[in-house]
Amino acid sequence: MVTESTETPTTCTTAITANNVELTYADGTHAVRGIDLEIPRGECFGFLGPNGAGKTSAIKTFVTLLEPTGGSVTVNGYDVVTDSRAVRSSIGYMAQETSIDTELTARENIQFACEMYGVPRSKRAERIDDLLALVDLVDVADKQPSDFSGGMKKRLDIATALVHEPQLVFLDEPTTGLDPRARNRLWEYFRAINRQGTTLFLTTQYLAEADELCDRLSVIQDGKLVATDSPDALKSQVGGDILELTIEGSTADHRAHAQRVARESGVFADCTIETTDEGIAIASEHARREGTDLLVALRDAGLTVTGFDVRSPTLDDVFLAITGTRDVPVNSQTQSGNIDERSLGNSRAQPEALAQDEGDR
Amino acid sequence: MSTTDTAERLAAGNSFSVDVWVTLKRWLKKAVRNASIVFEALLSPFIFLILFTQVFGKLAGGPIQDLFGADINYITFLTPAIIIVTAMTVAIQSGTGLIQDMDSGMFEKILVSPTHRGAIFLGKALADVLRIAFQSAIVLVLGYLLLWIGSGGSVGPYIQTGLGGVLGIFAIVIVYSLWFTAFSIIIALVTQDIESASIWMYMTHYPLLFSSSAFLPISFLPEWMQVLATVNPVTYGVDALRALMLGQDVLSVINVTAFSGIWNTIVPAIVLLGVLDIVLGGIAAVLLHRVSSSQVD
Structure with a gap:
């Protein structure tokens, strides 16, 4: 325990410290291959990577759902293996799949979470009202969430993760599958929570989301962190925006010709110019x-x-800029990250369909 | 004041017994909330009692009076069986409830909270036990009402062993339910799927009921079924309850004379069911420990 701060004498200044964390499943899958991480209190930090990169496996070792098979993790100053209950008391966790009890009303879901975390009875009613207001569910507080939209369910889910005012909140792909409006709304809550001093740790497949929320992020690939930096710094490695051109009757000759023209045009001389199926990028x-x-x-x-x-x-x-390959090796989810703003809201339930869209375009 | 101070105070977690209580309360609330469960709890014993007494009452009434005494009605004979049917239905829902929690993510949500691992399951088990006791009471009252209506107000002997017998009935129902609840949880954890778990459970449930002393005296069953009935836990559960209802040693599949009167039925029943409870309960506990453990192998 670090005791430098007089205001928070019982807490340490680092939210998460991970040393060479490994997670190997019983079937031999190396989901996490040696992650080192230090996340200071109050930061919003993200793991950016495609499906199968190890994001969820890593987060599950941080929230004590899975014991790391190698290395060590300290969360809020507690070891996730030897002091797991203390870790659990001090964190909030929103799983990738929305986790609410549809047989209980919205209010009862939050109330159950309050009871589960031991929020004192005297504070419960106020806390529940505050949270319902925070996630804009006051009007439907006494309805069962079976008929809620995906966004409303997510909002209820996040409210239940905040009942105990955790110092650190884990959000595993918090907006995947939501429409853009619902996504923007959630981002507002996340920013509000982060402004109040809560450390946020999130995983996402979308650079736009990490860009919007995170102070820093790690690009994760095949269970390893391949880069850790601010979103701007990572984006600058790409070299800026992407200009995609479709050339009529695009043969290899056409594309090479276009590439040459672009290179000779002066301003793009030093840029990465790739040929694509239909033209150049x-x-x-x-x-x-x-x-x-x-x-x-x-x-x-x-x-x-x-x-x-x-x-x-x-x-x-x-990915291309950092790893030099578009081939994301795990689960052949090559296309899953290549989702632009328009399709961001599409359901995660159909990753193949998304990949198909990308291919057809 | 900083957020951190509040957090330290707010996130205290609970003692083990409070965790049990919180879990128990949630499951009971869900059971009451779930219209189909309430409906089934009240209606299915009613339907079973009416159907069976109407269909088999005339046929079985005579032989039952020959076997157990002239004042014993088929309703009195059948009520213990319906209690067992009801208890088994609740037990089936115990397993499916667990799968639902896993599917909805609530199970994981609870595992990430400071809730004690053991309390998660003890709370659920207690909720199921309370439901079983409550529904058994409903069946006892229903049986009495049917007798009252059928006999025009003169019920005659119903629970021969009195208040002690009523408590005994609850105790035996609980001992009986444990093995089937454990079985239901094992099926749930093995299949991890509500549909296939339900199919498995009902496929075991009905053959067990019909190849036992539940609906008719054992002597009515064909020879091969009598053999099955001898090793069928339903027979022992029903016979133990029936011994308390009728005040007689009704166990006919094995002949125990070491004790006196109804104890010749109750003692072997409790021994057999108890062993089954320990074996299946042990397997269920191991499986539950495995799913709630954070170790990957």
Whole structure:
């Protein structure tokens, strides 16, 4: 226990310390392969990675659901193996799947959580009302959540994770499967909770979400952290926005030609210029401003551009920049991170369908 | 004041017994809330009692009077069996409730809380025991009402062993329920799926009931079924309850004479059911420990 602060004498300044954490399942799957991490109190930290990268496995070792098979984890100053009950008292956890009891009303769900965490009886009623207000469920407080929308259920779920005013809250893919409005709303709550001094640890497949919420994030791939930095720093490794061009009758020759034109156009000379199935893709901080000039250059070179898209970098782009490969090795979820803003709200229930969409586009 | 101070105070967790109480309360609330459970609790024993007494009453009435005495009605004979049927239904729901909790994520949510591991299961078990006791009481009252209506107000002997017998009935129902609840939990944890668990449970439930002394005296069953009935725990549960209702040694599958009167039925029944409780309860406990443990292998 660190006792430097006079205001919080019983707590330490580090929310999570992980030393070479490993998790190997009984079937031999190495889900987590040596993670080192130090997350200071009050930070919003994220794990960014595709399905199967080890995000959930890692988070489960932090919240005491799974014992690490190697290394050690300290959460709020308590060891997750030897002092697991103290860890559990001091954290909130929202699982990837929404976890609420649909036979109890919204209020009763929060009340049960209060009782479970031992929130004193005298404080319970006030705490329940506060939380219902925080997640905007006052109007439906006494209804059973069976008919709630996905977003409402998530909000109820997060409320139950906050009953004991935990110092640290774990959110495992908190907005996957929600529509953009519900997602934005949740982000507001998360920011509010974080502003009050609660450390947030979240996992996400979406760079946009990590960008929106996290002070720092780790890119996780195949059970290892491949990069840890601020979202801006990670994005800058991509080299800026992505300009995607579709070239008519796109043969390999066309694409190579277009690539040459782009390189010779001056402003994109030093950028990563990739050929894609239908044309070329350029990562550049000038993508938005100089893109139209390139269109003119391509037309002058005799190429017809039939598609033009400038977008923010996605997880896939970050992966490409950091690991040099688009091939995410686990579970062949190559496409799962390559989801732009428009499809962010699509259901997680159909990852194959999403991947299909991406392929068809 | 900082958030941290509040957090330290708010997140104290509970003692083991409070954890049991919190768990127990949730399951009872769910049982009362769930319309189909309430409906089934009240209606199914009623339907069973009416159907069986109407269909088999005339047929079985005579032989039952020959076997147990002229004042014994088929309703009195059948009531212990319906108590067992009801208890088994609750036990089946015990397992499916656990699967529901796993599917809904509530199980994991509780595991991440400071709730004591043992309290999670003890609380649930106690909730089930309370439900079984409550429903047994309903069946006893229903049986009495039916007798009263059928006999035009002159019920005659109902529970021959008096108040002690009533308490004994509850005790035996609980001893009986434990093995089947444990069985239901084992099936639940092995299948991890409500549909297949239900199929398995009902597939065991009905053959067990019919190949026992539940609905008709053993001597009415074909030879091969009598053999089954000898090793069928339902026979022992029903006969022990029936011994208390009728005040007689009714155990006919094995002949015990070491004790006196109804104890010749009750003692062997409790011994057999107790052993079954320990064996199946032990297996269930191991499996429950495994699912709630954080060790991956």
